[in-house]
Amino acid sequence: MAAEMALLKPISKFSSTSHGFGSPRPYSKFYVINMSSATSQNSPKPKKAAKTGIKESLLTPRFYTTDFDEMETLFNTEINKNLNQSEFEALRQEFKTDYNQTHFVRSKEFKEAADKMQGPLRQIFVEFLERSCTAEFSGFLLYKELGRRLKIMKIYSLMLQKTNPVVAEIFSLMSRDEARHAGFLNKGLSDFNLALDLGFLTKARKYTFFKPKFIFYATYLSEKIGYWRYITIYRHLKANPEFQVYPIFKYFENWCQDENRHGDFFSALMKAQPQFLNDWKAKLWSRFFCLSVYVTMYLNDCQRTDFYEGIGLNTKEFDMHVIIETNRTTARIFPAVLDVENPEFKRKLDRMVEINQKLIAVGENQDISLVKNLKRIPIIAALASELLAAYLMPPIESGSVDFAEFEPQLVY
Numbered sequence: 001m002a003a004e005m006a007l008l009k010p011i012s013k014f015s016s017t018s019h020g021f022g023s024p025r026p027y028s029k030f031y032v033i034n035m036s037s038a039t040s041q042n043s044p045k046p047k048k049a050a051k052t053g054i055k056e057s058l059l060t061p062r063f064y065t066t067d068f069d070e071m072e073t074l075f076n077t078e079i080n081k082n083l084n085q086s087e088f089e090a091l092r093q094e095f096k097t098d099y100n101q102t103h104f105v106r107s108k109e110f111k112e113a114a115d116k117m118q119g120p121l122r123q124i125f126v127e128f129l130e131r132s133c134t135a136e137f138s139g140f141l142l143y144k145e146l147g148r149r150l151k152i153m154k155i156y157s158l159m160l161q162k163t164n165p166v167v168a169e170i171f172s173l174m175s176r177d178e179a180r181h182a183g184f185l186n187k188g189l190s191d192f193n194l195a196l197d198l199g200f201l202t203k204a205r206k207y208t209f210f211k212p213k214f215i216f217y218a219t220y221l222s223e224k225i226g227y228w229r230y231i232t233i234y235r236h237l238k239a240n241p242e243f244q245v246y247p248i249f250k251y252f253e254n255w256c257q258d259e260n261r262h263g264d265f266f267s268a269l270m271k272a273q274p275q276f277l278n279d280w281k282a283k284l285w286s287r288f289f290c291l292s293v294y295v296t297m298y299l300n301d302c303q304r305t306d307f308y309e310g311i312g313l314n315t316k317e318f319d320m321h322v323i324i325e326t327n328r329t330t331a332r333i334f335p336a337v338l339d340v341e342n343p344e345f346k347r348k349l350d351r352m353v354e355i356n357q358k359l360i361a362v363g364e365n366q367d368i369s370l371v372k373n374l375k376r377i378p379i380i381a382a383l384a385s386e387l388l389a390a391y392l393m394p395p396i397e398s399g400s401v402d403f404a405e406f407e408p409q410l411v412y
């Protein structure tokens, strides 16, 4: 996965303050103490911050869990005759090739670039690395567990059932990729004298439960939108090297191919489950997930325009490009997508940004929580109404239930 992120605070590397999970680690070089907000490098009150805990919002990156028993049934080759094992075998070989095995090698440029970065840009870069690392790590956890669960043999009514070792291995190989991505981003944080404690994250984050069908929609979109984000940033910086302020972006070209392959694998998984793609409910859910993913990205990025402007991008133009391209890619497999190229869709997104800004302003003022909640009601109603209007815009019928002609496209 690649699309989303989370926040942490730096702490003096000599402090032995516990971060709330187990004993302090006095010999550890870096600490992660919470994820409530990004602060300057000299955060003065680590103890207070440690008590604050994790502040979650609708826009923070999520960790997902699912019904693993249902997943086992879906991919059981004895039960599901739609599983095209030769296609999965081909995908497994491709993942085993491990094109990026030697890609993620750092150079001394990283630390030098981080040291040069000061002030607000430095802070916003740290946040970018944290959120990206969290999103990649979220993919790692989900794929690792799916790999583990689909590999084992299970005893039902004294019958020994194999699930799907080929699909299981692909999940494990994808978790390898995501671990590599998360690790590379975390190394980037070390250039800023920070580190995300991934063990802490594993225990501390709330997990969002999605049924397998929804995991497919959400994860497919997350991988494809991640691909389009990375490749767009890469191409932009290649054309405008004066904005190449930190070398991590040079790695995005090969990196994003991992995300593209992950998305193609989910495409193959969905083809193997046509019941998730070929009825009216599938169309409604497809549109719902497209809308959720696009709006979340747009609102998140519009809160962080400093970052995108810092690398020479216009945030809204960048996001619309990513949304349009992701939507075109998604239309190859989802039975319905949103008409994001209709100018009205962007107008609605922009109104949501304005409403979201009002919501943030209410959260930041000094009112007591009752007053804040009362003030939030009409704003949330306005946001919900805008979301509903966007959802109800005439959709684009897409995908195909005749999957024979569909082949995943790798973009190189």
Ligand SMILES: [Fe+2]
Residues within 6 Å of the ligand: 001, 002, 136, 139, 177, 178, 181, 258, 259
């Ligand atoms: Fe990734």
Ligand SMILES: [Fe+2]
Residues within 6 Å of the ligand: 001, 002, 139, 178, 223, 258, 259, 262
């Ligand atoms: Fe991925």
